[in-house]
Amino acid sequence: MTHIAVTTWSLEQTSPADLLPAAAPEGDVRIVRAEVPSPEFSRFLYASVGGDILWTDRLGWTYAQWQEHLERPGVETWVAFDRGTPAGYVELTPRDEGVVEIEYFGLIPAFRGRRIGGHLLSYGAARAWDLAERWPDRPATKRVWLHTCSKDGEFAMDNYLRRGFTLFDTKVEEERVRPTPGPWPGAYPA
Template structure:
């Protein structure tokens, strides 16, 4: 069994293109994780992406995670709702001064409360603060159903789409084996 996987590539080429989301009440706290900590980023990756087929990094070793994170080009910003980790945005400055929103999302329990738009707004501000020439992201039909709409609502514009036939990915993994 196969299905059509569509990947959407979006970009913003100037900071004034950002359309900020409303700030939720009470305002959640967003803080940069300044110490490269594979345990934290792997937790965020699986807790946020487990329901959306994020599998690319599951085989990474501790050393792989540390090598990725322990670079000045990578920033992780963590969203806290009333002291509880709720989501994150991971930014990577790339050659040519592009900044990619490498990973972004909320832990499922926090979806639907306006936190994602706020976190994305802050993440885009942080990307521009990295002296970006362009901020970009890609999402696909396996990602959360609100992802593409949130990116567009913040002012990111579609610049490319690709559709390929893929094997059925089966059920999503969840945050850890057997969690669902």
């Protein structure tokens, strides 16, 4: 069984003023909230974005687990579309006491390197800060945080720092290497 050392960095913003928005990319890029909980669509986004960067924690989720997560009050999925095609997403998950986690964020490989990521992250962080406006039972956001790791894309950390996130924790752990199928088995040849 193969293991690798994985470094995980946790970053945060503690004020909406921390957010440093990226410029919108050229072309017809739109970001839309997926308001109807859809396990099929969310799993498609998760597998398509995370397939080549070894996202595995949700691959074994059942339909009911996806549905339960997506129906939690305050959980939001914001999807970037490039000329009508899904390009990536950001998933917001509220935690206790005004904390919102950007639980997942990323782009489908074909859309990376086109300046969509900075724009999507900016938009997602702004929606984390104003989450209580859409969910009146949630407290006002006091902190937005996320984590990234050494398996993520080479520009991920730079994007987070450029958007005003600051590092607050670093961990290194051994992790078993698990093959991921991507959006379908064999989608990402070795």
